[in-house]
Amino acid sequence: MKPVFKVLQRIIVREFYREHAGFFLLVIGIGFGFMGGAEHRALAQYFSASAGTAIIPVAIWIMYAVQVGLFNSLAITKPENHILFTFGLAGKLTQWPVLIVVAFQQFLPAVAYGTFLLIMAFSTAKYQVFAIISTGLLALVFSIAFHFSRLLLSPWRERKVGKIQEFMRRKFTMPYPLFYPIWLSLRQPLMLLGVKVFSCLMLAGVATLYNYDTFDERLLLMGCSVAFSSNLIIVFEYHLFENKSLSVWKALPMALHKRASFFWMSVFALLLPEIVVLIKHVPSSIPFYQLFSFVLYGLSLSFAAYAFLFRRQINVETFVRLILAETLLSIIMILFQVPAWLLALTACGAGIYWYRKYYYRFEYLVLPEVEP
Amino acid sequence: MIVLRDFRKSFNNHPVLSIQYQSFEPGLYWIRGENGSGKSTLFKCIAGLLPFEGTIAFDDGPDLQKNPVEFRKRLTYSEAEPLFPGFLTGRDLMRFAGKIRSVPVTEQDEYCRKLDVSMHMDKPCEACSSGMLKKISLAMALSGQPELIVLDEPFITLDSATRQTLSSLLSEKTKSGAIALVSSHEPLDELGIRDFTTLNIYQKQLI
Numbered sequence: 001m002k003p004v005f006k007v008l009q010r011i012i013v014r015e016f017y018r019e020h021a022g023f024f025l026l027v028i029g030i031g032f033g034f035m036g037g038a039e040h041r042a043l044a045q046y047f048s049a050s051a052g053t054a055i056i057p058v059a060i061w062i063m064y065a066v067q068v069g070l071f072n073s074l075a076i077t078k079p080e081n082h083i084l085f086t087f088g089l090a091g092k093l094t095q096w097p098v099l100i101v102v103a104f105q106q107f108l109p110a111v112a113y114g115t116f117l118l119i120m121a122f123s124t125a126k127y128q129v130f131a132i133i134s135t136g137l138l139a140l141v142f143s144i145a146f147h148f149s150r151l152l153l154s155p156w157r158e159r160k161v162g163k164i165q166e167f168m169r170r171k172f173t174m175p176y177p178l179f180y181p182i183w184l185s186l187r188q189p190l191m192l193l194g195v196k197v198f199s200c201l202m203l204a205g206v207a208t209l210y211n212y213d214t215f216d217e218r219l220l221l222m223g224c225s226v227a228f229s230s231n232l233i234i235v236f237e238y239h240l241f242e243n244k245s246l247s248v249w250k251a252l253p254m255a256l257h258k259r260a261s262f263f264w265m266s267v268f269a270l271l272l273p274e275i276v277v278l279i280k281h282v283p284s285s286i287p288f289y290q291l292f293s294f295v296l297y298g299l300s301l302s303f304a305a306y307a308f309l310f311r312r313q314i315n316v317e318t319f320v321r322l323i324l325a326e327t328l329l330s331i332i333m334i335l336f337q338v339p340a341w342l343l344a345l346t347a348c349g350a351g352i353y354w355y356r357k358y359y360y361r362f363e364y365l366v367l368p369e370v371e372p
Numbered sequence: 373m374i375v376l377r378d379f380r381k382s383f384n385n386h387p388v389l390s391i392q393y394q395s396f397e398p399g400l401y402w403i404r405g406e407n408g409s410g411k412s413t414l415f416k417c418i419a420g421l422l423p424f425e426g427t428i429a430f431d432d433g434p435d436l437q438k439n440p441v442e443f444r445k446r447l448t449y450s451e452a453e454p455l456f457p458g459f460l461t462g463r464d465l466m467r468f469a470g471k472i473r474s475v476p477v478t479e480q481d482e483y484c485r486k487l488d489v490s491m492h493m494d495k496p497c498e499a500c501s502s503g504m505l506k507k508i509s510l511a512m513a514l515s516g517q518p519e520l521i522v523l524d525e526p527f528i529t530l531d532s533a534t535r536q537t538l539s540s541l542l543s544e545k546t547k548s549g550a551i552a553l554v555s556s557h558e559p560l561d562e563l564g565i566r567d568f569t570t571l572n573i574y575q576k577q578l579i
Contacts, residue, residue: 166495169461169463169464169494169495169496170463170494173463173464173467173468174461174464176468179457179460179464179468182459183457186459241457245455245457246456246457247421247455248449248454248456248469248509248512250420250421251419251420251421251444251447251448251449252444252469252472252473253441253442253443253444253447253472253473254441255441360420360423360437361423362423363422363423365383
């Protein structure tokens with residue numbers, strides 16, 4: 001049993017956390033950075049107040065479980081993981097304990113927070129909430145294990161294309177700026193949702209502070225800096241998409257400015273939620289041209305990060321560390337009254353320099369681990 | 373004609389290819405070599421996917437390093453195992469590449485028909501077999517008027533009828549003045565191709 005578990009843990013559990021490291025870092029940043037003990041208790045009390053509010057965390061865990069299922073489906077069909085199919089030959093008594101432990105480990109962050117909610121519900125004698133949360137957690141762990149056992153038996157289900165879908169596909173050709181947003185929403189829905197929720201809440205929250213006190217534009221610019229920096233993980237995925245999933249892209253005859261314009265369009269489409277939140281919640285003391293420079297800063301920052309990735313291949317962990325350093329630096333610069341247009345210009349200038357210098361020199365290597 | 377001059381390719385300072393001088397006149401070239409000899413690497417360098425040292429240029433001007441866009445306008449490339457985003461259809465990809473390379477839609481469709489892939493062009497790539505993906509990739513590479521066609525293992529995963537079609541299409545293209553570089557583990561004459569030049573990659577060199 002132990003060797004079987006060890007293989008599954010390495011192929012599935014470890015890889016799951018490695019691939020979602022950026023997302024978990026973001027959650028840890030919010031959970032242990034922005035929120036204190038009092039906020040955590042208040043939120044948990046809200047969730048455990050009634051059966052209706054208890055559904056909210058369960059709904060989030062369902063999305064998390066779907067992401068685990070998507071990851072497992074992809075992981076099991078990778079050629080290097082075909083060894084896992086031998087596991088399907090083992091008896092049910094061997095399979096199930098291992099599958100449940102693996103599912104539990106993948107679901108651990110939800111279980112940990114769920115346990116905290118259970119304690120809160122029990123201490124306030126909300127037994128209905130206790131039952132909903134505990135049942136939800138158990139059902140989801142078993143669902144992940146069950147889904148995995150089904151994958152082992154029939155990994156390549158026939159992919160059928162519906163008549164309507166085929167008709168639409170025939171009538172409309174997908175424009176390139178949508179390639180990446182759709183690819184990302186299918187590949188990393190949880191990460192995309194997490195980033196968008198975080199950055200929109202951050203912008204709306206910072207803008208609301210202007211209702212209670214007098215601040216200059218720097219506070220909102222700092223909020224924008226954090227929100228747009230959190231979106232840089234999306235830029236990392238764009239780079240991956242362009243160099244790995246659509247490798248023929250580089251062989252096409254396109255000038256650099258045209259290639260860059262496709263990136264700007266895709267990123268603009270993905271930053272639309274933040275732009276809408278900014279426009280909707282902008283404090284009256286901040287003029288429109290300043291808001292425009294904030295958005296331009298967000299787009300330029302994304303371009304600079306994208307171009308930076310062509311200097312040399314780095315892994316997501318290194319990239320996240322660089323994002324944190326960049327965010328700190330930009331906040332310091334904002335505190336020293338560096339305006340948004342200057343930050344945008346600097347980011348754009350650096351991006352153009354890196355892009356022109358390194359685009360054709362860059363070599364994407366498919367390696368199991370890339371040293372930073 | 374295209375010319376490779378002082379061409380060197382290394383991975384982590386480990387040289388894998390070193391070609392002093394090689395020219396390719398219009399015609400079909402069968403690039404042979406053992407597994408790992410560097411055929412795909414050479415093709416990827418010529419297609420502009422991998423950086424290298426030295427010169428790859430058309431004799432009348434465009435140099436891959438100095439004029440990357442002009443060089444790419446004259447070239448098409450098909451990978452040994454094409455990989456496309458699963459949610460895109462063959463038509464999405466074909467139209468996208470066709471628009472960038474200014475290939476008329478009728479001509480794109482004509483190559484899809486010739487390679488017997490028209491029926492599957494509206495399926496997402498994740499629902500296509502490896503043979504279908506190969507055909508889509510080949511249709512993208514053969515359509516238009518490329519002067520240099522680089523095909524890495526074009527015959528693998530294809531059915532025998534499409535192999536015959538591909539052989540005749542390659543002959544047509546090279547007769548009309550194109551240069552086709554093809555790697556294959558199967559002898560080209562056994563695939564019905566008569567007029568070609570064989571080059572071997574041996575000890576990092578093209579002989």
